[in-house]
Amino acid sequence: MSKGITSKNEDYSQWYNDIVIKADLAEHSSVKGCMVIKPYGYSIWEKMQAVLDQKFKDTGHSNAYFPLFIPKSFFSKEAAHVEGFATECAVVTHYRLKNDGNGNIIVDETAKLEEELIVRPTSETIIWNTFKGWVQSYRDLPLLINQWANVVRWEMRTRLFLRTTEFLWQEGHTAHATSQEAVEETERMLDVYADFAENWMALPVVRGKKTANERFAGALDTYCIEALMQDGKALQAGTSHFLGQNFAKAFDVKFTSKEGKIDHVWASSWGVSTRLIGALIMAHSDDAGLVLPPKLAPIQVVIVPIYKSDAALENISNFVDKLMPKLKALGISVKYDDRDTQRPGFKFAEYELKGVPVRVAIGARDMENQTVELARRDTREKQTVSQDGLEIHIAQLLNEIQENIYNKAETFRDEHITEANSYEEFQALLDGKTGFIAAHWDGTTETELKIKEETKATIRCIPLNNKQEEGICIYSGKPSTQRVLFARAY
RNA sequence: CGGGGUGUAGCGUAGCCCGGUAUCGCGCCACAUUUGGGAUGUGGAGGUCGUAGGUUCGAAUCCUGCCACCCCGACCA
Known part of the structure; x- marks a missing residue:
C-alpha cells in the first residue's frame, strides 16, 4: 500500500526513520548528528511554538534572548550542573581562521580565546549571571522569563528529532521570593506542558517526579511528563525543575524582602524541545505514514479535484472557491491541490503520508449529486456527504479526529x-x-x-x-x- | 570512544573478488494519451565513481592515507 515505508511491526525504528524522511519532516544534514528540519516539519514546530508561547504569556512570562556562548567559568560555578553537562559540551577556543599558504583554511593558533566559550547546552548559567543585575528587591519578583533557542549537546548517538547534536527548544527561567512560589511555578508549568501534550498533541502523559538519579543537574526536584510510544517505550516529553537556591547562590542573586531581609531568590526552569515532534510521530502514526492531530496539523484539510476536462475542473474550482473561505472563517487551514501534474491517487497517498487529517475529494459525480467524498486520516474511513453545510461537518470531523487520536493513545497507554x-x-x-x-x-x-x-x-x-x-x-x-x-x- | 557498515546521476543501486571511463529502477525534462487510490507510451537530459596519493599503457575496480555519514554499544532530553 504505502510505497517505501517499512512496516511498524517489522522494524519500528526503521518505520520511524522512514516517516520522518518520506513525510518530508527532516533530513540528515552534512553535519554529523545535526538535522535539517524541512518546511513541513518546521511548520509543525511553529504550530507548537504558537500554542506554547501563548500559554507562557497567559501565565505571565515574557520572552527574551540570551547568548549562544557561555564563558567556561560560568559553568564551573554550580558544581552539580557542570558535572552533569561536562561530557557533552562543544567548546569554542579560537576566533579566527587563516590561509596556511597552500590554499588550506586553518585555525589561526594566534587567535586563541583568553577564556573558552561553551556553546550552550542549556542556559541556566548565563541567565543567572544576568539575573543578578535584574533583581534587587522583592518588587522585582517574580521574574518570569522564557527564551526560544537552539542548544547543543554533543551526543554520541543521534536520531532525527529524538536526539540530535543541535536542537530547538524553549527554556523558561524564573526567580521567586519564596521556595513555595518557585515550587508552584514548577508545578504550574508542568501542568501547562501536560495540557499541551494532551489537548493539542493528543498525547496522554503521566505527570511525575524524577528520582534523584534522573534529576536535572543542579535541580532539587525535577518534574516530568512521560508519554508512551507505540513500541512500548517511554519518552520524556517535557521537564520542569525546582532549582531551589542553587543558581541564586552560585551567581549571587539576592533580593531585599518587604521586611528588609536579604536572601537568595528561588528558581525554576522548564523546557520542551523539537523532540515533541518525535513523540508526535511515534504516538499516532501508522504504516501509511504520519498521523497528525488536527490541532497541530499544518494543513488540516486538503481538497483534491478529480476531473477529466478543463471545464470539469473549472466547475469544481468554482465550488471550492466558495468552500475555502467558509472553512477559513472557522479557523480551519485548508489546501486546494489542483496541480495537474499529479493524479488523484498520487495525491491521496501523499497527503496520507503527510498526515493531513481530512481529505475532501470532489469529482464530476459529486458535482452532479452535490456531494463530496470525505476521508479521515486517523481511521482511513471514507464517507460521501452533502455539499450543504460541509464546513460545519468538516469542523466537527476535525474535533472528532482529535478526540479519537487521543482516546486511542490513552487506551494504549492505560493498557500498558x-x-x-x-x-x-x-x-x-x-x-x-x-x-x-x-x-x-x-x-x-x-x-x-x-x-x-x-x-x-x-x-x-x-x-x-x-x-x-x-x-x-x-x-x-x-x-x-x-x-x-x-x-x-x- | 569501541564494534559494524556505506560512500557510483537528485534518490536508491549493479559493477569491485578477476583493471579496459559505468548497470538498472525511481525521479527529472518534452510530447501524446490519461485523471474516483501512488498512470502509460515514445523520446531526452543528467556522472571529475567521497577525497588525496601510489601501482599500471590504462583504476569505480588493486594498494596506502584521509574525510564524511549511517547502524549497534557506553552517555543523554
Whole structure:
C-alpha cells in the first residue's frame, strides 16, 4: 500500500526513520548528528511554538534572548550542573581562521580565546549571571522569563528529532521570593506542558517526579511528563525543575524582602524541545505514514479535484472557491491541490503520508449529486456527504479526529501500565508486553542503577498523587511505600 | 570512544573478488494519451565513481592515507 515505508511491526525504528524522511519532516544534514528540519516539519514546530508561547504569556512570562556562548567559568560555578553537562559540551577556543599558504583554511593558533566559550547546552548559567543585575528587591519578583533557542549537546548517538547534536527548544527561567512560589511555578508549568501534550498533541502523559538519579543537574526536584510510544517505550516529553537556591547562590542573586531581609531568590526552569515532534510521530502514526492531530496539523484539510476536462475542473474550482473561505472563517487551514501534474491517487497517498487529517475529494459525480467524498486520516474511513453545510461537518470531523487520536493513545497507554510484584515478573514484562511497569522500589539509587544495568529499564517517574501502599522492593526485598513507573525509554 | 557498515546521476543501486571511463529502477525534462487510490507510451537530459596519493599503457575496480555519514554499544532530553 504505502510505497517505501517499512512496516511498524517489522522494524519500528526503521518505520520511524522512514516517516520522518518520506513525510518530508527532516533530513540528515552534512553535519554529523545535526538535522535539517524541512518546511513541513518546521511548520509543525511553529504550530507548537504558537500554542506554547501563548500559554507562557497567559501565565505571565515574557520572552527574551540570551547568548549562544557561555564563558567556561560560568559553568564551573554550580558544581552539580557542570558535572552533569561536562561530557557533552562543544567548546569554542579560537576566533579566527587563516590561509596556511597552500590554499588550506586553518585555525589561526594566534587567535586563541583568553577564556573558552561553551556553546550552550542549556542556559541556566548565563541567565543567572544576568539575573543578578535584574533583581534587587522583592518588587522585582517574580521574574518570569522564557527564551526560544537552539542548544547543543554533543551526543554520541543521534536520531532525527529524538536526539540530535543541535536542537530547538524553549527554556523558561524564573526567580521567586519564596521556595513555595518557585515550587508552584514548577508545578504550574508542568501542568501547562501536560495540557499541551494532551489537548493539542493528543498525547496522554503521566505527570511525575524524577528520582534523584534522573534529576536535572543542579535541580532539587525535577518534574516530568512521560508519554508512551507505540513500541512500548517511554519518552520524556517535557521537564520542569525546582532549582531551589542553587543558581541564586552560585551567581549571587539576592533580593531585599518587604521586611528588609536579604536572601537568595528561588528558581525554576522548564523546557520542551523539537523532540515533541518525535513523540508526535511515534504516538499516532501508522504504516501509511504520519498521523497528525488536527490541532497541530499544518494543513488540516486538503481538497483534491478529480476531473477529466478543463471545464470539469473549472466547475469544481468554482465550488471550492466558495468552500475555502467558509472553512477559513472557522479557523480551519485548508489546501486546494489542483496541480495537474499529479493524479488523484498520487495525491491521496501523499497527503496520507503527510498526515493531513481530512481529505475532501470532489469529482464530476459529486458535482452532479452535490456531494463530496470525505476521508479521515486517523481511521482511513471514507464517507460521501452533502455539499450543504460541509464546513460545519468538516469542523466537527476535525474535533472528532482529535478526540479519537487521543482516546486511542490513552487506551494504549492505560493498557500498558502493568503492575509487577517480583523481579521475574518485571523482566518478563519488559521483554514481552513492554510499556510502563508499576513496581515497588526501595528508594535507593543503588537499586535503581542495578535494575538499569541488568534490564535497561529506568524509573521514568514517581507519579504525582501516587497511591501509597505497603510493599517490598522487587529487587532488594526491602520495604517500600509506593510503586514507581519503570520502562525502557528513548 | 569501541564494534559494524556505506560512500557510483537528485534518490536508491549493479559493477569491485578477476583493471579496459559505468548497470538498472525511481525521479527529472518534452510530447501524446490519461485523471474516483501512488498512470502509460515514445523520446531526452543528467556522472571529475567521497577525497588525496601510489601501482599500471590504462583504476569505480588493486594498494596506502584521509574525510564524511549511517547502524549497534557506553552517555543523554
